[in-house]
Amino acid sequence: MLSTPTAAAIYARISSDPEHDQLGVTRQLQDCRAQAERRGWHVVGEYVDDDISAWSGKPRPRYRQLLDDISDGLVGGVIVWHLDRLHRHPKELEEYIEVCEPRKVPTVACVSGDIDLTTADGRLIARILGAVARSESDAKSRRIRRKHEELAQAGKMGGGGTRPYGYQADRRTIEPAEAAIVREAADRILAGDSLRSLANDLSRRGIGTVSGKPWSVQVLRRMLLSGRISGQREHHREIVAAGDWQPIITPERTARLRALLTDPTRRTNRTARRYLLAGLLRCAVCDSRLVARPRGDGVRRYVCAKGPGLPGCGGVAIMAETLERFIVEAVLHRLDSPALAAALAGAQAPAESARLAQAERDASSAELEQLAAAWGSRQITWPEYLAARKPIEARIEAARRTLARESQVTALEPYVGASSALRERWADLSLARQHAIVAALLDRAIVRRAVRGRTAFDESRVEPVWRV
Numbered sequence: 001m002l003s004t005p006t007a008a009a010i011y012a013r014i015s016s017d018p019e020h021d022q023l024g025v026t027r028q029l030q031d032c033r034a035q036a037e038r039r040g041w042h043v044v045g046e047y048v049d050d051d052i053s054a055w056s057g058k059p060r061p062r063y064r065q066l067l068d069d070i071s072d073g074l075v076g077g078v079i080v081w082h083l084d085r086l087h088r089h090p091k092e093l094e095e096y097i098e099v100c101e102p103r104k105v106p107t108v109a110c111v112s113g114d115i116d117l118t119t120a121d122g123r124l125i126a127r128i129l130g131a132v133a134r135s136e137s138d139a140k141s142r143r144i145r146r147k148h149e150e151l152a153q154a155g156k157m158g159g160g161g162t163r164p165y166g167y168q169a170d171r172r173t174i175e176p177a178e179a180a181i182v183r184e185a186a187d188r189i190l191a192g193d194s195l196r197s198l199a200n201d202l203s204r205r206g207i208g209t210v211s212g213k214p215w216s217v218q219v220l221r222r223m224l225l226s227g228r229i230s231g232q233r234e235h236h237r238e239i240v241a242a243g244d245w246q247p248i249i250t251p252e253r254t255a256r257l258r259a260l261l262t263d264p265t266r267r268t269n270r271t272a273r274r275y276l277l278a279g280l281l282r283c284a285v286c287d288s289r290l291v292a293r294p295r296g297d298g299v300r301r302y303v304c305a306k307g308p309g310l311p312g313c314g315g316v317a318i319m320a321e322t323l324e325r326f327i328v329e330a331v332l333h334r335l336d337s338p339a340l341a342a343a344l345a346g347a348q349a350p351a352e353s354a355r356l357a358q359a360e361r362d363a364s365s366a367e368l369e370q371l372a373a374a375w376g377s378r379q380i381t382w383p384e385y386l387a388a389r390k391p392i393e394a395r396i397e398a399a400r401r402t403l404a405r406e407s408q409v410t411a412l413e414p415y416v417g418a419s420s421a422l423r424e425r426w427a428d429l430s431l432a433r434q435h436a437i438v439a440a441l442l443d444r445a446i447v448r449r450a451v452r453g454r455t456a457f458d459e460s461r462v463e464p465v466w467r468v
């Protein structure tokens with residue numbers, strides 16, 4: 001026990017990313033203060049930066065102050081909610097290590113636990129956490145870019161010289177009958193009608209597009225998103241200037257249509273959100289598989305689902321984002337463990353068993369074909385065919401399972417002992433690939449009930465069961 005309590009600094013940062021930043025700064029500070037109390041640390045300062053665009057590299061005055069105070073010996077320990085609050089770039093982390101290491105100033109992160117930057121292991125974990133946070137941020141900018149491209153396309157009216165709907169062939173004089181439809185469409189969408197029902201209704205009334213085809217949801221959406229109908233020019237989807245043609249609706253209505261039609265929560269019928277750990281999580285209470293189920297406000301979760309036809313107990317739910325981050329960290333960390341390298345090196349046998357399984361599968365498939373041919377040429381009866389088919393299919397299934405197991409190990413091989421290579425590429429890997437790598441290492445993770453009143457991610461709730 002220390003004779004004098006550590007003089008602790010709390011650092012918090014407000015960022016604008018609502019998906020990532022579920023916790024407001026108040027929450028961050030509360031968790032950090034509780035952490036200080038648990039450790040018997042005396043909080044000497046709270047440093048809060050308002051960092052609206054988290055990855056822009058904007059200066060953070062309070063963070064600089066914190067570094068100065070550590071250098072001056074005023075701070076003996078740092079508490080943050082998560083390391084990603086502290087550092088946005090690897091070079092910031094390295095600078096931070098340079099300041100803290102010689103002074104033996106520990107850093108405590110409420111989410112990921114103690115990270116002792118004075119040891120090689122601690123620094124490794126910090127770097128992994130940083131890489132994971134950065135890849136999330138990269139993914140976010142990719143998402144934004146994609147959205148921009150989509151909207152830019154949406155702004156282009158029709159293809160190849162067709163006149164825009166609502167205008168005559170000179171592309172600037174209003175075509176009154178069509179303009180009335182544009183106004184009606186805008187009114188109805190702004191009033192809460194869906195694109196689908198609007199398109200159906202126009203079809204029913206025999207109203208088609210410029211080329212006379214029925215309106216599709218996509219074409220309708222593109223038209224309503226365009227700046228053209230309110231007499232505005234676009235460049236890369238952004239409205240850049242007033243045009244010199246007649247507007248059908250006001251720019252204000254276009255702005256509202258754009259806000260409405262590009263609202264991500266509106267896209268309920270789009271592809272389901274992605275769940276990295278689908279199939280890998282078990283309920284600690286009833287051992288059911290957790291299923292992906294977003295909360296009412298769209299926040300991704302895994303839950304033990306209870307209901308008709310569902311085996312679960314309904315007692316466990318966990319936020320997907322932080323859990324996935326935690327598991328990925330753990331996987332990357334484990335890839336570098338000597339135990340894993342040894343386990344895989346000793347697995348000479350898998351290659352052999354994979355060869356056998358492959359041979360078995362090929363032979364059985366050939367038998368199945370012969371059998372079908374025998375039935376086709378009436379050498380055997382249908383019941384005979386069915387009876388003979390069963391054991392062959394069982395052999396094929398067994399071989400398939402063996403091969404699947406082996407290929408999971410193969411997914412890992414290039415990265416064993418080289419997790420830094422994987423870390424760099426992680427964000428660029430497809431979800432299927434990421435899932436294969438996680439599943440190759442992780443047999444399952446058992447998720448316990450939340451402790452009442454604890455809303456921050458609590459890693460003690462999760463028990464990974466490793467395959468290798």
Ligand SMILES: [Zn+2]
Binds near residue numbers: 286313315
């Ligand atoms: Zn359960």
